[in-house]
Amino acid sequence: MKIFGLVGWSGSGKTTLLVKLIPELVSRGVRVSTMKHAHHAFDVDVPGKDSYEHRAAGATEVLVTSANRWALMHENRGSPEPAIEELIPHMSAVDLLIVEGFKDHPHDKMEIFRRETGKALLQPNDPQIRAVASDGPVAEATVPVLDLNDVAALADYILDFTGLSKAA
Structure with a gap:
């Protein structure tokens, strides 16, 4: 699995670009997953849901599953935030993992700049x-320096850089 990141300051358009890049890459036969670094206070669960109540009661992990998808929520409970290397084994193998954020991690990346x-x-x-x-x-x-609005050229660059253009 190749790893490539998108970094930039808040408001630079990382997510906007990523939601355009994913279908471009997928249309070329590349299996893509993403990992996003979020703000400290983010939550994907809401009070009143059973999964939230399980976590609030002290469960370290809660896995929610249905016929459409599953999600694993893990509470750090005072442990340090895990590094990318600790999180990757929780993900299925794909051709390309695009990491959004994680500015300080030493992986190859493209800066989104405005x-x-x-x-x-x-x-x-x-x-x-x-x-x-x-x-x-x-x-x-x-x-x-690449044109932020030329999604095809950005996809070309990422595939060429990671060596996936030869495989796709």
Whole structure:
């Protein structure tokens, strides 16, 4: 399984790009999964649901399943946030795992950059950023700069970089 990340400041368009990239990659025969780093207070469960009540009662893990999908919720309960390497074994094998966020993890990634966020480019300080996708010129980048709106070209880059273009 190849791993490639999308990073960028909040509001840069990581998720917007990812929901366009996934169908582009899938249409090319690439099996894709994603892992997203979320804010500390996120929750996928709601009070009143049985699964929520199980966790609130102290269960470390709750697995909810139906004919359509299943989800495993794990409570860290004071343990440190797990690293990507600890989470990957919980996922099914696919061709490409796209990681959204996890800026500080040392995996190959593409920075999503928009000047309008008012934030500085991450790329000069992160040697794992292999390309920048932007909606305008980024003269200070020292890696390839790709058009953020050209999803096909971005998919080409990711597949070429990961070696999956030869397999797909």
